Amino acid sequence: MSIINICINNVNREYYLEEGSSGIVLENIVKDIESEYKGYITLANINNKLRELSYKVKEDCNIKFIDTTNADGSRVYSRTMSFIFIMACNELFDKARVTIEHSLSRGLYCEVHTNTKLQDFDLKNIKNKMQDIIDKNYKIEKISTTKSNAIKIFEEHGMYEKAELLRYKEHDDVKIYKCNNYINHFYGHMLPSTGYIKTFDLKQYENGVILLGPSESDKTKAKEYVPQPKLANIYKEAEEWAKVIDVDKVITLNKIIENNQYGEVIRTVEALHEKKLSQIADMIKEKKKRVVLIAAPSSSGKTSFANRLCIHLKVNGLNPVSISLDDYFLNREDTPLDEFGKYDFESIYAIDLEKFNSDLKSLLDGKEVNLPKFNFKTGKREENYKKLKIKENQPIILEGIHGLNPILTSSIHDEDKFKIYISALTQINLDDYNRIPTTDLRLIRRMVRDHNSRGYSAKHTIMNWD
Template sequence: MENVALAFLDGNEIRELSRLKAGQDDVQFITIKDADGERIYQRGLVFLFYIALKELMPEIKFRVIHSLSHGIYVEADPPEAIHENDLVLIERRMHELVRQAIPFTKKEMTIPEAKAIYAAEGLLYKNEIIDYKRMKKVTMYQCRDYHHYFYGYMVPDTSFIKDFEIVYYAPGFILRHPTPAHPSSVPPFVEQAKTHAIHMEAEHWGRLMEVETVRDLNTKIRQGQDRELIQVQEALHEKKIAQIADDILRQKKRIILISGPSSSGKTTFAQRLKIQLMTSGVTPASISLDNYFVDRVDTPLDEHGEYDFETIEALDLTLLNRHLRDLLQEKPVHLPVFDFISGTKSFSAEPFQLGPEQPLILEGIHALNERLSSGVFQKDKYKIYVSALTVLNLDEHNRIPTTDNRLLRRIVRDHRTRGYSAADTIARFASVRKGEDRHIFPFQENADAIFNSALDYELAVLKKHALPLLEEITLESPVFYHAKRLKKFLYYFLEIEDETMVPSTSILKEFIGGSSLDV
């Protein structure tokens, strides 16, 4: 599976294999090892499941909800409509369809033609979202007598979806598949119970607010209910941060460790957590892990012979843990100050000391890795994972990847604060993701609390900031196909024009600007 071509790059655009010409061998193929290959594989898998379900249980509908445990978490509507025994039959039928190598045929049609097909196949919910398409044509895929719209490219036929499994995970199930990190087969199952719980909590609130898909959000905006939506979403964030602060105080935790992937809003979260702790009369201190780098000459090298500043071995763990133990005993320490030009550290002249029961906040990519704070007892530590776990989907079968949400945040922030173009940020993001996969995601279930920084309304605000920057990326750019994908789904969103409705302490302000916090 790992070397099977799923699509190819023609210049700087992704093309489906059906467009590959005979003898055209000067192209770059996209496989499951690529992020875009994984997306293509997922779409084929969802379509395959849709067909098998239609054949065996034609009245049952389902919703793709979020990524989980190297797969996609799905629920029937209602959840109890599909039992574990049903999934055995569905998976068996899917494998039969794979062996038949049934083509996925791409068809272009007008919006009225698409709506007629949706009505015939019971996909009425798709009628509303296609009204927001920028183009007046709809691209749909057909497999036998079944039609469906998918946001993105598709494999040529069912035989390309050889490797998968369905894991019953009540009240839903997980469609699991190979990944870029484990391309040869479906990786071993690793439960992500805490991450799933946070996703489902956000899903619950989205259902209560009647904002589960882009069409729901657009309806709120069109009806002038965006202000109330923003207020409720921000209040939920504040409530969750207050609960985490109360939990820290109740357990008398002294070392607060915060980690999360790029553009998850960790800095704003840490500031707001500090404020919540202060409302209880506790003022936490903080130290920067950046000052605990080993000297440059002792920095490990990566596989390319370059300094690897992201590996945990780049930190002076012995010094850090000695300082943490001393600080917990309220002993004074002289903190290191790392000079990034000379690659050496010196020590501050003024001693640093914690007061009685005063907590200490540390933020960094390795904060959830037990090795970082191995010299501190578990009873003294509280680990927090922060990420933008997007639960808003385009529709019931097309999800918005959390990585796309974070990438858009980063594009907007990097342009505003560093002057980077969208192309610059997109080009760097692959290496950022590699570091996250290696140093952050494996440890997220170690957290005592997970904070979901995603806001259901945020893409409607980010759109007007991100879209002009993405429009600057031309076909000549090697990241053009990434920009094209991001633009395509942003076009579906109505914009929230009045940003004064977004409070100055919002996570979102860290990216669009105007935060009243020290970010």
């Protein structure tokens, strides 16, 4: 018998390894400490490498367990929960196509493609079947195989899009998952067995189902369903756009690129976007709005959208003026800190609200204002960067993550404001069961922007990304 020293969250613990044992399974360690965590533990960071809970520890190491309150941990839970949902639907609806579409109302919007709309009793049956699969605690086995063999397996199971997509994979090693004779591939880590899904719920929504995982505040309760009709309509519109350009999955886009036909796709999407911008510009002119507020999650394209909207407003006879909220940042040393002691650049109080509101009101009153400019490389605001005075036909365009927060423009009457929310929504998925999270797309955009305009490395961006 030997002893393995494991440091878990800066606390040293000793574990005994039996003679001939291949290691200590992380699952066994989790049983001792899970009560200390706010969420369900789903993953482990061992010496800076992510490991599934089925991983065996063979030597001294540092472990940081990851739970469902963390983005990576939540994704592991969601993938496993989705696998169980797919299994349940396959058993209840013979040969029906099941798709995991996109995030919506704090959960995942899924569809079961049957001849009739899902009824209340269908939802109840799915939930009961999922619970049955969970109660039986089927093992979710990770199988390493070659790319060619994985393609063969997926073709045998009718997963042709997944098989086609694998042909583009550079490395030959493929990880697939098997659970009670069901085979699938989720492009990410999974939980060791179905019994790890302790909290879930289903809510019927239009033609589909919203799959809800555990709440961040109380893991024993499912997330509260919050209707988001406007966002749902935007997703529908995005799906219609996908039909117009005839691109519904990544594999379709890959083939278009291979055949050198991507130019037409880009031009069509640009035309659709320009049409939408034109409609918005018409509304702004018709309602005689003086301040246009554009809000979005970080790295969603707010600045690009604002610049293009300005062009459409000019076509309508207006002469818009853009003001960047970034230029009203407090000097870096005055920026508020988050709970971890890091600069919280995304807090609304990182903005000099008093000066911003004073300048904005003065501009609307017809006064001349000296605008500042923030230098991201020095972390200092440069005052009196340029003078500005506007006329009646000059709406002010403001873009930033806090654009819709009433605190930002507290000095301005609501009737003068036109509010816009944009987001870089992903409208194509990898396959029927795997979506591309919008946060991944925004992170890539942020890395490029931070490198080009703010002097930050990719590592810095990733380290500061929520």
